[in-house]
Amino acid sequence: MRSPTRMLVVLTALLAGLVWAVGCGEQPAEQPGPQPVTGDPYVIGAMFAITGDASSLGIPEKETAEMLEQMINGDGGINGRPLKIVIEDTTGDNAEALKAARRLVEGNDVLLVVGPSRTGTTMAAVEYMEGAEVPLISCAAGIDIVEPAKKWIFKTPQTDRMAIEKIIEYMAGQNITRVASLSDSTGFGKSGLREIEKLMPAAGIRVVTKEEYGPKDTSMETQLTKIRGTNAQAVVCWGTPPGPAIVAKNLRQLGMDIPLICSHGVANETFLKIAGDAANDVVLPAGRLIVVDQIDADDPQRPVLEEYAQEFSKRYGKSADTFGGHAWDAVKLAALAMGQAGEDREAIRDAIESTTDFIGTGGVFNYSAEDHNGLTKDAFVMVKVVDGKWKLAR
């Protein structure tokens, strides 16, 4: 194999084979079910961070959207017509997110758009969606998306503010008045930190030190050592895995026995898996999805959560997670609105805004002209990790 050309030909063949193999594997196994619905589809767009550093959010969201498309169509579609979801990748990048939104709206003439995964990428698309007058249902947490409420912009995930309010409520019960904050330097961590700085002192909780770490850092020993030197009674860690798992492990290593309170960003199996034993005793606010087997039998969310958890693990062989749940809520909400309003974007928007008592995985949504998120802090429950499992903390 001397010649570079030949080498390249071989490599190309390999790559082609690989892509082909992948393409074959990708075809979802057609579920036997009712006759597929026919007719002109309702076309909606979805954009998630399928590649790039937010892909651990974007991939379950994409998988959930694809699953729902099939489930809805297997179930008779919307008003007897099929649902079609066109999926685009934002790569987690702001410029790409705006372009993805434009491809969906201008190229595919979608009725509405679901996503994106990150607050930054959502904000990058907000002005365009408002101008194009196409509804957007974001799957990102940031409060700036819905505050102030923008005519065409909605979101399904709970906000950091609700999570912090829930934590404050929990702390009052535990008599915790001094905390150390340890957040990651991404938009998620920063947004959490801002709410901590705003809400905790107002509730009489002193934030004795504010530390940060990079989302890809391999050790937070230094920050925790510094926290050990303060009189904090708890560490509030705001980030998504793997960061908080490393924090939990470092906390053990340093022999610190103050409680670790994490954000709803760790409410997925990955965190339990990678933190291992160190995850035990971690407390966090979370949607009810991860404790579906423990919530009251008459909890209105229970059937929805069970359906999502079962369908997702049946289809993908892994457990459903909160991020995918945000996409579930967004697509379901969209389908509901289209079922009422048909193919008129303005009417769809009005339908979303007037949706009340919509039961999703993230909570029971009550949208209004002022509230484009539709949730309260009661969308969260406090969860504690016991023996490597999520346990509802009552």
Added chain:
Amino acid sequence: MSVRGKSRQCRLAITAALTALVGWGTQLRTWHWLVVAAAAAAVLPFLLGSGYAVGLAAEIGIYTIVALGLNLLMGYAGQVSLGQAAFVGIGAYTSAILTAKVGLSPWLSMVAGVTLSGLTAAVVGVPLLKLRGHYLAMGTLGFGVIMNILMVQWEDLTRGTVGIWGIPPLSIGGFAFDTDLRFYYVVAGAVILCMAMASNIINSRVGRAMRAVHGSEVAAGTSGVDTGRYKLQVFILSGAMAGLAGSLYAHHFRYIEPASFGFGHSIEFVVMVVIGGMASIWGAIFGAGAVTLIAEQVRRSLQYSPIIFGFVLVAIMIFMPWGLWRGGMDVLRRLGWARSRQRVSAR
């Protein structure tokens, strides 16, 4: 019509226009070329049709300006910068803060952005350009990383990771460049202007000195060329161009956040320069266009797109080690469509 059909039509149009240009243009001098390019740029939107494609062309134009400055630095002065996204960020943030928060005129803000990024380049260039080769790469990379952290942490000024939105469009006396087409012409004008400036510099005394610096700094130095001064001048120019691109970026996307100006984007600009072809002002446009359009194309394969993108990048560099511009010319020459030119090694 579907986006797919439309964008294929766009690509065909772009390819046809560029091929015609290349074949014809090799017979011409650089400034003739620029006139041709300006004419091509003027009619391009009508070939592209959709607003989306015109917006994409504007985006490519913005990256072309960054790549052009970096091409002067890398191709002619032989210095590398892995911190170019930071200068883009300075331009973008200056424009965004002055227009959205202070309420200053976008044009004044743009001048401020260009000035500030040029000034920053001067201030960091004086010490950093003492470094050479990979050390300079690291030095500029370090500068870029620090600037990006400042964008995240200096929340009072930049609003941190929340980002700045509500950046107004460019406008002149009530006429706003708020559509893709209008904004495209602003960018096209800026690109042509920068290209004219670059070609002027290359063909001037400064340009000859720069090439001497690239060839051998020691030899250039001993023959009386003030290598340090020329290097610094080109560095400042490339920083200012990046700043200009940043201002345009802010007005194009109307929302900015630190993540748009990170280390990865700096690398992307270097890739654009080398893919397009160093030491050629046309290389910049080819590189920016190729990288953006390839990324646009492979994005359809969703999670497999990085695999394909990486593969294509490697393949281009193996088959056209001097970049698309020179590689394309070689192909044309072999076909007898362009006059032959003595081949120079890029080393």
Added chain:
Amino acid sequence: MNLPDAAQLLQYLISGLTLGSVYAMIALGFTLIHNATGIVNFAQGEFVAFGALIAISCSTTLGLPMPLAVLIAVAGVALLGAALERAAIRPARRASVITLIIITIGASIFLRGIAMWVWGSDALPMRYFSGDEPIGIGGASILPQHLWIVGIVLVTMAALWVLGEKTQVGKAMRACAVDRDAAQLVGIPASRMVMLSFALSGMLGGLAGAIVCPLAMGQWDMGITLGLKGFAAAILGGMGNPVGAVLGGVLLGILESLGAGFWSGLKNAIAFAVMLIVLLARPSGLLGARGRQ
């Protein structure tokens, strides 16, 4: 602003030293390839990620014993390094240094894509090499894993030294680094040495990934940050000098740790700023040859 007490300072230093050892190992990988080819291998970080991910798969999924898992990871990444050289670097060997660097950038994007495809986008856990009981040292506490990391890095450095100073292959590699053409004239197969340097560098990267993942987890994109830090360490120490690479790595780790103790939001900015100052004082790094690029 509270000044850290002695125990805290000790913890910062120990944490920094561990982190720095990993950086040192990655920096050594950069050094080897740089000496053989003059290029900066931007896929070095992906070597680290593949080392971590392969080790995790072998240990967690296949249930192999730890030493075997690490060995397979190291061997696998060494092969990957050699394959990268064969498939992407050699076909372009007549191209300029910057072209080759862009090829390594393309390769790193390609490899990250493969890693995400094979291992998914979530972080993956790895158990400690031995025990998770912290060990107390004068108010600071570390894990056995920290000792493993520092120990393995020390042994690797010693092995590299022996390879470079005492063996034919090592001498041939060093000869190529000094003057490739002259080496070729005396009958050293320079192109094979280039491939060997990629394989060795893959080994180092793979090993770095395998030893750090019990602390840092394994994830498809972990190589971006670690590669960047390794490159910074290699430059700080003086590109091309293996001792410098180690010194640079340890120094960068400690700087980062102390920086985090001072102002954690700015820790990377502090580390890079100090590095820039050092570079301005010594433009060829701490131990780099003067006047050489």
